[in-house]
Amino acid sequence: DTGVSQDPRHKITKRGQNVTFRCDPISEHNRLYWYRQTLGQGPEFLTYFQNEAQLEKSRLLSDRFSAERPKGSFSTLEIQRTEQGDSAMYLCASSWGGNTEAFFGQGTRLTVV
Amino acid sequence: AQTVTQSQPEMSVQEAETVTLSCTYDTSESDYYLFWYKQPPSRQMILVIRQEAYKQQNATENRFSVNFQKAAKSFSLKISDSQLGDAAMYFCACRGGSNYKLTFGKGTLLTVNP
Numbered sequence: 001d002t003g004v005s006q007d008p009r010h011k012i013t014k015r016g017q018n019v020t021f022r023c024d025p026i027s028e029h030n031r032l033y034w035y036r037q038t039l040g041q042g043p044e045f046l047t048y049f050q051n052e053a054q055l056e057k058s059r060l061l062s063d064r065f066s067a068e069r070p071k072g073s074f075s076t077l078e079i080q081r082t083e084q085g086d087s088a089m090y091l092c093a094s095s096w097g098g099n100t101e102a103f104f105g106q107g108t109r110l111t112v113v
Numbered sequence: 114a115q116t117v118t119q120s121q122p123e124m125s126v127q128e129a130e131t132v133t134l135s136c137t138y139d140t141s142e143s144d145y146y147l148f149w150y151k152q153p154p155s156r157q158m159i160l161v162i163r164q165e166a167y168k169q170q171n172a173t174e175n176r177f178s179v180n181f182q183k184a185a186k187s188f189s190l191k192i193s194d195s196q197l198g199d200a201a202m203y204f205c206a207c208r209g210g211s212n213y214k215l216t217f218g219k220g221t222l223l224t225v226n227p
Contacts, residue, residue: 042204056214
């Protein structure tokens, strides 16, 4: 399968713990996006990378959140000191350039207990 | 900045019938793109159809078509000959031409009855 891959699919963590999610985009795609989707809502933009450069971050991305894309390939999203409000589906998407379709991964569902 | 509104939280349709999902949007950009995405349960979001705002002709993809009313800022999705596999959450989304992030509506849950 050459689609966008996210790992893990599900994560349950205790409040206050750190978690890290990984996204592997489609190999030739230079743009990578992170979105967060809470129950009953549409996805909300978090951040985006062009190659290894993080070009935009949403105000939703508090200082407890950090994202990286070393070497412009896979990306990681880390949440430090998780809170119950962080419980959501975290979606990754990638595209080639800005005017092409964004392909989404299956998401990582985070539950903070 | 963009806002996207989907006023129908749930819709249902009989198999083989036609259904229309509504979407309105607002954007300050003159160049923008509109999308309908489908999200089946526990599966990834996939693009159903896209419309460039500068194109007057409504986009069509097989059984899926849109009614793009630029002046009214309306972008509805019509699904013809509905199939059981069409059951999913449908999201309308907008993207400005000068940036790459998508702004989504809250979604419409479509049920297809056999």
